Amino acid sequence: xxxxxxxDSQVPVFEEAPVxxxxxxxxxxxxxxxxxxxxxxxxxxxxLKYLSGSTLVKGINGxxxxxxxxxxxxxxxxxxxxxxxTAEYFCAVTQGGGTYKYIxxxxxxxxxxx
Amino acid sequence: xxxxxxxxSRVICKSGTSVKxxxxxxxxxxxxxxxxxxxxxxxxxxxxxxxxxxxATYEQGVEKDxxxxxxxxxxxxxxxxxxxxxxxxxxxxCSASGGRAGTDTQYFGPGTRLTVL
Numbered sequence: 001x002x003x004x005x006x007x008d009s010q011v012p013v014f015e016e017a018p019v020x021x022x023x024x025x026x027x028x029x030x031x032x033x034x035x036x037x038x039x040x041x042x043x044x045x046x047x048l049k050y051l052s053g054s055t056l057v058k059g060i061n062g063x064x065x066x067x068x069x070x071x072x073x074x075x076x077x078x079x080x081x082x083x084x085x086t087a088e089y090f091c092a093v094t095q096g097g098g099t100y101k102y103i104x105x106x107x108x109x110x111x112x113x114x
Numbered sequence: 115x116x117x118x119x120x121x122x123s124r125v126i127c128k129s130g131t132s133v134k135x136x137x138x139x140x141x142x143x144x145x146x147x148x149x150x151x152x153x154x155x156x157x158x159x160x161x162x163x164x165x166x167x168x169x170a171t172y173e174q175g176v177e178k179d180x181x182x183x184x185x186x187x188x189x190x191x192x193x194x195x196x197x198x199x200x201x202x203x204x205x206x207x208c209s210a211s212g213g214r215a216g217t218d219t220q221y222f223g224p225g226t227r228l229t230v231l
């Protein structure tokens with residue numbers, strides 16, 4: 001069975017500082033990995049995804065993530081955050097090859113401080 | 115990008131009534147749609163997966179007679195909460211995949227806030 005762990009429920013960071021949101025997964029087969037952002041009372045917006053190929057994935061809004069198979073991690077990073085990045089961030093995994101159900105992490109609340 | 119809409123965005127209903135929520139893929143044909151429920155400050159809980167023209171597959175613990183899902187076309191899925199009760203109050207989010215959007219990524223709607231009085 002697959003699972004996703006987001007260890008940090010909340011991450012406060014000052015504006016213009018770098019941030020890393022951690023995501024670890026467990027799976028016995030190859031996976032696809034995703035990061036989504038959710039603003040209050042809204043749906044989820046895709047930030048980036050890893051399907052195959054280069055392990056460093058660049059997404060929207062200046063975010064990037066690196067797939068590390070040996071550490072089973074897919075941490076999300078941004079070199080300089082803005083107040084507008086304050087939101088809930090979800091990591092998700094799905095098994096490749098046509099199994100489409102996502103397993104979501106519990107989410108990390110990023111709070112950017114002025 | 116792939117755009118998914120939901121209607122209504124908010125609904126308030128009386129206990130015992132039924133409520134229908136629509137999920138539409140606006141610029142692609144969604145062969146698969148998913149319905150999630152999200153409690154305050156919590157992650158998303160998958161309720162069911164529906165493929166166009168087929169019966170929905172419900173997750174364990176989700177009452178299929180209470181949460182009726184129809185996926186009659188490649189651009190529309192509906193979730194009907196029957197005989198709603200206050201404990202059904204929640205944020206319901208749909209997602210879609212397939213067609214030109216690809217089958218490996220889900221695109222989410224903006225969600226529907228249901229309040230049952």
